[in-house]
Amino acid sequence: MSEATSSPNAALPNAQERNNAVPGTSVAVRAVALAKGYGGGDRRVEVLRGLDLDVAAGEMLAVVGPSGVGKSTLLHLLGLLDRPDGGSIELFGENVMPWTAEERARFRNRSLGFVFQFHALLPEFTLAENVAMPLLIGGQRRSSAVAEARELLVAVGLAARAEHFPDQLSGGEQQRGAVARALVGSPRLLLADEPTGNLDAANAEALFELVQTLHLSRGLTSVIVTHNEALAGRCDRVLRLTGAADG
Amino acid sequence: MSVLHLLAGRYLLGLRRRTHVAAVSAISFGAMALGAAALVITLALLEGFQATIRAQLERTGVHAVLRPRSGRSLPGGDWLAALRKKHPDLQVRALTSSAVWCLAGDAATPATLELADTLSRVEVNRVLAARLGIGSGSSLTVASPVLALTPLGPMPTRRRLAVGAVRDVGPGEDGATVWVPSGLGAGLVIAGGPQTVELRAPAPEQAWDVASRVHSDVPDGVDVVSFRDLNRPLLAALQLERAMIGVGVALVIVVAALNLLCNLALLAAEKRADVALLAALGLPPERVRSLFLGLGIGVGALGGVLGTAFGGSVAYLLDRTHALPLPRGVFVVAHVPFRVTASAMALALAVSLISALLASLVPARAAARRDILEGLRYE
Numbered sequence: 001m002s003e004a005t006s007s008p009n010a011a012l013p014n015a016q017e018r019n020n021a022v023p024g025t026s027v028a029v030r031a032v033a034l035a036k037g038y039g040g041g042d043r044r045v046e047v048l049r050g051l052d053l054d055v056a057a058g059e060m061l062a063v064v065g066p067s068g069v070g071k072s073t074l075l076h077l078l079g080l081l082d083r084p085d086g087g088s089i090e091l092f093g094e095n096v097m098p099w100t101a102e103e104r105a106r107f108r109n110r111s112l113g114f115v116f117q118f119h120a121l122l123p124e125f126t127l128a129e130n131v132a133m134p135l136l137i138g139g140q141r142r143s144s145a146v147a148e149a150r151e152l153l154v155a156v157g158l159a160a161r162a163e164h165f166p167d168q169l170s171g172g173e174q175q176r177g178a179v180a181r182a183l184v185g186s187p188r189l190l191l192a193d194e195p196t197g198n199l200d201a202a203n204a205e206a207l208f209e210l211v212q213t214l215h216l217s218r219g220l221t222s223v224i225v226t227h228n229e230a231l232a233g234r235c236d237r238v239l240r241l242t243g244a245a246d247g
Numbered sequence: 248m249s250v251l252h253l254l255a256g257r258y259l260l261g262l263r264r265r266t267h268v269a270a271v272s273a274i275s276f277g278a279m280a281l282g283a284a285a286l287v288i289t290l291a292l293l294e295g296f297q298a299t300i301r302a303q304l305e306r307t308g309v310h311a312v313l314r315p316r317s318g319r320s321l322p323g324g325d326w327l328a329a330l331r332k333k334h335p336d337l338q339v340r341a342l343t344s345s346a347v348w349c350l351a352g353d354a355a356t357p358a359t360l361e362l363a364d365t366l367s368r369v370e371v372n373r374v375l376a377a378r379l380g381i382g383s384g385s386s387l388t389v390a391s392p393v394l395a396l397t398p399l400g401p402m403p404t405r406r407r408l409a410v411g412a413v414r415d416v417g418p419g420e421d422g423a424t425v426w427v428p429s430g431l432g433a434g435l436v437i438a439g440g441p442q443t444v445e446l447r448a449p450a451p452e453q454a455w456d457v458a459s460r461v462h463s464d465v466p467d468g469v470d471v472v473s474f475r476d477l478n479r480p481l482l483a484a485l486q487l488e489r490a491m492i493g494v495g496v497a498l499v500i501v502v503a504a505l506n507l508l509c510n511l512a513l514l515a516a517e518k519r520a521d522v523a524l525l526a527a528l529g530l531p532p533e534r535v536r537s538l539f540l541g542l543g544i545g546v547g548a549l550g551g552v553l554g555t556a557f558g559g560s561v562a563y564l565l566d567r568t569h570a571l572p573l574p575r576g577v578f579v580v581a582h583v584p585f586r587v588t589a590s591a592m593a594l595a596l597a598v599s600l601i602s603a604l605l606a607s608l609v610p611a612r613a614a615a616r617r618d619i620l621e622g623l624r625y626e
Binding site for chain 1: 249257258260521524525527528529533534620
């Protein structure tokens, strides 16, 4: 059994973190005493236990650590895809804990952008439609949503692929499309779970550069889970989660 | 177009070689359409036969009967004349009946004798004609239980009569009857006033209203038996037959709806990763439920509408073209009759829609309740 920990104070960068600077003055993400476990009884596994975390507005935070340590769990909790067993989360000053499923869905649609390692795009839709999907879910008209999506596809270098379906795109193109989708509608927080996990080194480098560029140009707050230490080192700060023996 | 319409449309179209979703949707659609068509055609067939039976009842039967509430004879007075005067279009026939024996040649059969005051000739029904082997122009002898004193002692009163016409029998009528004008049949029945009055409207379709028309024109002590009450057992049997067969055939739609449920559950399982991604992007659970409900109801409703239209068209064409002949002399009609009614079509549509709705509820709820992370982890 392992527990999720970082440095003595998870809210602060540990000794291995390269960048201690906090670019913004306001806190975009605040997690206090965050706890999450899976299973029950003797098989219960506590993945996160008492994690405190602040992410400043405009900061790019990398979350690294071995498999099973709780990186993705942390991301899912911050992305309102799951509820913690204990502790609290504030996003942009709002306590999200009492929110209903509808309110959480609305917040995800308007303020969060996700990039996942798998299931980047919906297979029945063109790339432009995939990128426009958050806007369509938000109730925007299809024509204007797709037009907005096309602008983002230009920014990620996929303008020529707008009418292609996912199975006509390479893995790198699919992930760039997923980044475009994550940024459509101008979310405030970008959450990426192993966005380069399925890509070769060159494509991973290109994708990370793209994310970094968009992060800066759009004034985003970003939390990126990765196994890639080199890429993590290029973020503003690195949060290292470590496994430890229970007890 | 909302995102739900867009999603449903793409799933049903089966783009990008994902034709199995479109295929199972087409199977569900076809099953619902076939069920609805079967129900409409069956109800049209039943209605066709039953309308034929009702029309024959209206054409050959009595439309209303006046009979004494107690006692053997109707009350006296001039109310019957007043009734005839007030309703000149109605055929009003006062009857006095008696059990008699009818004889012709070597044949003899018990029968009911009806003395009718408005009749001008002797008439027999087809049952009596068949039993005695007689027809219009033949003669028969009626032997009445009214005794006549003869030199040999009391003997049944006998009278030889010429048959003027043979009447058709109504559905289920199997008794032999002879109708004799009152003047001609005097002495064949025990003296007394008429026992019943039969009423007929000039047009068969008016049969159902005759009782209500005359209800206020009869004195106390006289019951008015309507056309519906006269034929209540048969009409109730027809209605029960229609209901039971209708329910039986409607089960085809229920089976089709179960197929729809299975296919929706499969679709929800197949698309669980996509649905989880959509939920992560902000599609609320309520709209996930709406998506699958819409898919189910859409397939069911479309199948129901097209099946109903198809079934109605087939039944209409079969009736119009007399495509299914029946042996002459065995049935009262020469071809299998179909009668498409708005109520049958509305019933098929309603059963399709309700079945599709109920079948969609479970998979839609399951899809909406599914954990997002579980879906994102699913491959």
